[in-house]
Amino acid sequence: MPLFYYFDPTYILIIIGVIICSVASMNVNYTYKKYSTVRSMTGMTGAQAAQQLLHTAGIYDVSIQHVPGNLTDHYDPRNKVLRLSDTVFNSPSVAAIGVAAHECGHAIQHQKGYVPLVIRSALVPVAQFGSGISWPIIIAGIFFGYNQTLINIGILLFSAAVLFQIVTLPVEINASRRAVRLLKDTGILRNDEAVCTKKVLGAAALTYVASAAAAILQLLRLVILFGGRNDD
Numbered sequence: 363m364p365l366f367y368y369f370d371p372t373y374i375l376i377i378i379g380v381i382i383c384s385v386a387s388m389n390v391n392y393t394y395k396k397y398s399t400v401r402s403m404t405g406m407t408g409a410q411a412a413q414q415l416l417h418t419a420g421i422y423d424v425s426i427q428h429v430p431g432n433l434t435d436h437y438d439p440r441n442k443v444l445r446l447s448d449t450v451f452n453s454p455s456v457a458a459i460g461v462a463a464h465e466c467g468h469a470i471q472h473q474k475g476y477v478p479l480v481i482r483s484a485l486v487p488v489a490q491f492g493s494g495i496s497w498p499i500i501i502a503g504i505f506f507g508y509n510q511t512l513i514n515i516g517i518l519l520f521s522a523a524v525l526f527q528i529v530t531l532p533v534e535i536n537a538s539r540r541a542v543r544l545l546k547d548t549g550i551l552r553n554d555e556a557v558c559t560k561k562v563l564g565a566a567a568l569t570y571v572a573s574a575a576a577a578i579l580q581l582l583r584l585v586i587l588f589g590g591r592n593d594d
């Protein structure tokens with residue numbers, strides 16, 4: 363009996379989230395590795411392709427920097443810097459060019475004031491605060507005799523982090539679509555090469571879907587455990 367007394371069936375939601383994220387991560391690593399061996403016909407590196415795409419879009423105030431790590435690529439809208447990782451910056455593969463083009467897609471979104479990106483940027487401080495303080499508040503609520511007010515505040519703050527994950531989805535998907543279209547229009551990649559790149563970016567997009575799903579499952583677990591309690 364003591365063994366089953368502490369069993370929480372809602373753990374299945376956490377397990378599902380972990381499995382989804384793990385599968386998505388393995389898939390993107392496998393797909394990127396596969397197409398990182400396919401050299402583009404132009405021989406352009408990720409950095410060179412990014413530079414050309416930015417200029418084609420009329421963007422000249424975004425710098426390109428090399429950062430260490432594997433797939434640590436990102437666009438920094440505050441400093442207008444496009445940072446490319448070791449596996450992308452100097453690589454002429456269709457995978458590297460696709461990732462670089464995806465980050466250029468974010469720079470173009472920033473330039474054009476793409477609404478979902480604006481919303482996501484506004485949510486960043488709220489999401490960071492919510493994800494950092496939500497669990498301590500929930501735990502404090504439990505410690506103080508299941509104080510429903512504290513618990514509800516914690517769940518609400520965690521919801522802000524979940525909202526950020528959800529808003530991220532259209533931002534990332536749109537950046538990938540822009541990337542593929544730009545690569546075709548500029549002739550940096552041929553149609554068959556663009557197909558390979560699309561697979562890489564599609565696998566990357568699934569990681570964001572998985573993260574959002576895991577966050578939603580975690581929120582659902584919190585609501586099931588604590589959302590329906592009464593003060594008495």
